[in-house]
Amino acid sequence: MSNLTTSLHAKHLELKAKMAPFAGFEMPIQYTSVKEEVIAVRENVGVFDVSHMGEFFVEGPDAHKFVDHIMTNDFSGAGALKAVYSPLCRDNGTVIDDLIAYKLGDERVLICVNAANIEKDWNWISSKTEGFNVSLKNDSDNWSLLAVQGPKTEEVLRSLELLDSDEFPYYSIKETNLNSEHIILARTGYTGEDGFEIFCNHEFVEQLWDRLLEKNVTPCGLAARDVLRLEVCYPLYGHEIHDEVTPLDSALKWTVKMSKQNFIGKAALENYSPKFKLAKIILDKGIPREGYVVENEAGEAIGHVTSGTMSVVLGKGIALAHINHAIDLKQTKLFVNIRNRKYEAERTTKAFVSGGHK
Amino acid sequence: MANTPEELKYTKEHEWIKVDGDIATVGITDFAQESLGDIVFVELPEIDTDLDKESPFGVVESIKSVSDLYTPLSGTIVEANQELVDQPELCNQAPYDSWMIKIKIKNTDELSELLDAPAYLEVCANQE
CATH class of the missing domain: 2.40.30.110 (Aminomethyltransferase beta-barrel domains)
Incomplete structure (x- = not known):
């Protein structure tokens, strides 16, 4: 089976990126040098094409309640337009994946999952809706995703008129239109630096990528992304967390909220010896x-x-x-x-x- | 196109060899350093180690990868370049000045099995 490609594939090849298969996609691993790309993100600003990641939408009167039920972290308690990081666990407490859920509206949630787990997560989540008034959509094929990361991100996004002067706190989200293109902006990331993740359609992402590069944002590959997340000790699915361990084996106790009335895996995790x-x-x-x-x-x-x-x-x-x-x-x-x-x-x-x- | 000096010999494992009498000097090629990316760690053998052709003599690591180094000729290690252990980035900056080991050649018949520059370039072309 040949690998899938993102909408920016031709641009990566033009930049002579080293490409490699990752989670079923042919992805850019590095453009110039891992070292330079890491430093760009720590000191300036870099952009990652992470369009391989999955996007699920949960809609309906029980959207918040349902997402809170499937995750170990507290989603119901999070404010409007906030993002919440959480493991997704089985009834026995083992980890299916980790994800970020975004509270887009009273009846609308976006869940972003790891590319390698899209099918596994979808099968799991869509099998758990009984008793909840929700509808689910796996919209992964329709979204591109750029992560713009580094201390100068805000400045660059302002100059591109993606951000206005309104406050935009860490781990919050906004749906907006830029030249009538619908985009979802989130102040999240996987590097430990300030930055935004920008969800948009496949046509617009090409323009956005070009405009970012015109502002001297450094294209960064998955190798730099892995070094960056490891330097700040963020776990990675398939490494620190996987099907054989629970969040309690990997310093993720802070994401398991035993004070919640109920969630999938609660009983097992309460009695679990790491x-x-x-x-x-x-x-x-x-x-x-x-x-x-x-x-x-x-x-x-x-x-x-x-x-x-x-x-x-x-x-x-x-x-x-x-x-x-x-x-x-x-x-x-x-x-x-x-x-x-x-x-x-x-x-x-x-x-x-x-x-x-x- | 990777720099591939005419006067050197090569292996398909991307090493260059300079033969001087019964001593062979060995390093990794421009193509190798370019594919590895930023080299951050080099491990070399002890002096006086006897090695058979194609056995591992050391390791070179980039930020994301670990690669074994294989001796192109049988013989005894007479020198190892400690400068590279302290400054692995020299392998990227000047691959043909950054020799790794010097081997006292045991069997000169093996020399005929090394590749010349055009043959090595063909190996690289097939891997690009």
Whole structure:
């Protein structure tokens, strides 16, 4: 089966991006250099084509109640025009996906999901509507999505008249028209920096991309996106969270709101004994990679790296690792086994890099 | 088009080899550094290690990838370029100055199996 492409495919090829298959799409991995692209987002502004991601719309009198029911985080309690990040769990508490739900109106919600999970999520969510007065639509094929990220994003979007002078708080959303094109603007992202995600149609996205590049916004690929999210310790589906673990195994307790009356997975999560703790580790030498074994001083395997890379900001190897829950991290020195050599790891409790988001 | 000096020999694993008497100097090609992107880590073997042709002698890592390095000739490692361990980015900046190892050649018959520049360019063309 050949890969799908986004509406900007020809533009990526024109820019000589390195392309690779990702979640069934041929996507730009990098344009010039991962390092330059990461720095552009940390210090200036970059744009990512993330049109492969999925968009579901939930409409009807019970739209808020339904979305609150399927997610572990609190959606009902969020204000109008706010966005909420949440895991999507099974009845046994394991993670189907993570998503952002956007409260567009009293009876209208947009859910944005990972590209690789569109079908799985759709099958799950659409099977859970019994008892709720809602209608669902998988509208993924009709939307393009750009993530414009970095401290200068607001300035650039103002100069393009995408933003006016009204207040636009972090994790909020607005539906608007630009030259009579319907777009959804959200102050969300996956880099830790201030930025916006812009949902629009496939024709308009080409214009928007060109206008952003004319303003010297740096095109950034998925490789830079992964480094950026890992530097600020955002989990990634398929790595820190997946079908075999719950949010409680991956430092996502803050997204599981036991005070809610009921939600899918609540009973299981209330009684769940986590298998893992998520550790943030830095190596002075060597680069930890996914799957590498984490050992204690005696050389016993006590966990594994779930995501690892060279941090562009720190110039050191960084990783998130699942460590057996019984291990007392305060009392245990951690080592990463890289090609049968032990590299001592420093554990940190804060994110490796503190992003500048509002 | 990647820079591919005429006077060097190559392997299909994207290494260049400069032969001087019984010593072979080995590095990675311009094509290799360009495909890898920003090189951030280089691991090289201990001196005096004996290696058979095509066995791994080290590792080069970009931000997102790990690649093994394979010795193009059987022999003994007589030098490893520690400068690259401290400054891996030199592999990107000047791939043909950034030699990685020097091997004392064990079997000169193996030299005939190395590729010349035009043959190597063909390998690259098929991978673009």
